[in-house]
Amino acid sequence: MTNLEKYNDSFISSLQVTESQLDGLKYQSVEGWDSVGHMGLIATLEDSFDIMLDTDDIIDFSSYARGKEILKKYDVIF
Amino acid sequence: MMSSFNLLDGKVALITGCNRGIGKEIARTFVLNGAIVYANARRVGSLNILIEELPIHLRPSIIPTYFDVNDTNLVRQVFVQIHKEQQHLDCLVNNAGIMKDALIGMVTKKLMLELFETNVFAVMDLMQYAVKLMSKQKSGSIINISSIAGTNGHAKQIAYSATKGAVVSITKTAAKELAEKNIRVNAIAPGIIETELLSEINSHTMENLKLNIGMGRLGTTNDVANLALFLASDLSEYITGQTIGVDGAVLM
Numbered sequence: 001m002t003n004l005e006k007y008n009d010s011f012i013s014s015l016q017v018t019e020s021q022l023d024g025l026k027y028q029s030v031e032g033w034d035s036v037g038h039m040g041l042i043a044t045l046e047d048s049f050d051i052m053l054d055t056d057d058i059i060d061f062s063s064y065a066r067g068k069e070i071l072k073k074y075d076v077i078f
Numbered sequence: 079m080m081s082s083f084n085l086l087d088g089k090v091a092l093i094t095g096c097n098r099g100i101g102k103e104i105a106r107t108f109v110l111n112g113a114i115v116y117a118n119a120r121r122v123g124s125l126n127i128l129i130e131e132l133p134i135h136l137r138p139s140i141i142p143t144y145f146d147v148n149d150t151n152l153v154r155q156v157f158v159q160i161h162k163e164q165q166h167l168d169c170l171v172n173n174a175g176i177m178k179d180a181l182i183g184m185v186t187k188k189l190m191l192e193l194f195e196t197n198v199f200a201v202m203d204l205m206q207y208a209v210k211l212m213s214k215q216k217s218g219s220i221i222n223i224s225s226i227a228g229t230n231g232h233a234k235q236i237a238y239s240a241t242k243g244a245v246v247s248i249t250k251t252a253a254k255e256l257a258e259k260n261i262r263v264n265a266i267a268p269g270i271i272e273t274e275l276l277s278e279i280n281s282h283t284m285e286n287l288k289l290n291i292g293m294g295r296l297g298t299t300n301d302v303a304n305l306a307l308f309l310a311s312d313l314s315e316y317i318t319g320q321t322i323g324v325d326g327a328v329l330m
Binding site: 055 | 154
């Protein structure tokens with residue numbers, strides 16, 4: 001499984017969204033991506049990529065696109 | 079009396095401020111009860127005494143981790159280390175703290191910030207990372223060391239008391255938020271404990287101190303460590319959100 005597939009799967013399983021919704025998806029733009037959903041998404045991503053995100057990065061993780069930028073800091077390349 | 083019942087067999091704990099006093103005794107008690115302890119202190123080498131005082135076969139159970147609890151990046155790194163080496167964390171003891179006395183009217187914002195950074199902000203920082211590991215395993219015990227100054231107040235310690243009162247609030251709130259993940263959060267509020275800090279007090283003052291303690295003696299670090307042992311063990315699996323005093327019925 002590629003990193004992009006793992007990244008997408010994390011969103012789909014954590015936020016109950018479809019793959020077609022991912023581009024342009026932003027925090028609190030869908031019902032599942034509230035603060036509780038956000039922490040669930042972060043936990044899933046940390047498990048998937050075996051990383052531990054800083055609190056500042058968790059706060060800054062405001063969209064599907066921004067998340068990719070942040071994960072690059074943890075050597076996750078797309 | 080040292081408790082050694084292997085209550086923590088197979089458990090992994092991170093304890094801050096282990097170079098002396100209460101933290102050192104909690105680390106020793108945990109190891110004697112079967113835990114693997116990531117023991118924290120700031121100054122490299124300051125944990126040597128703790129390790130050397132243990133029976134030789136238990137010394138590998140202490141893993142020294144030297145970092146300043148105020149350095150978020152170093153805090154994160156130690157949790158990454160624990161995750162890689164142990165894959166789980168059963169207990170966090172937030173013991174590291176600083177105490178500075180100042181009368182009302184002489185408390186500067188600098189002093190307040192210094193106390194809050196170590197006694198409160200660092201506690202929350204460590205808890206956030208501990209919860210990441212504990213959430214995955216759906217279990218864990220977080221023990222925050224507060225103080226009787228935080229629960230009852232103490233003259234000349236308005237800033238310090240505020241930080242320790244904040245620790246009680248953090249404990250209650252975190253317990254509510256984390257209960258569904260089976261993570262317990264409790265606080266210990268020691269009274270007057272016989273540590274190196276008290277060694278500078280003259281004998282007259284010491285006798286006066288004892289007059290205010292119902293049991294007529296100072297508390298020992300072991301008294302505190304035994305409660306920490308209970309709270310870290312499965313014996314306390316339904317206890318959360320509590321602040322428990324270890325004070326011999328002291329009047330403050």
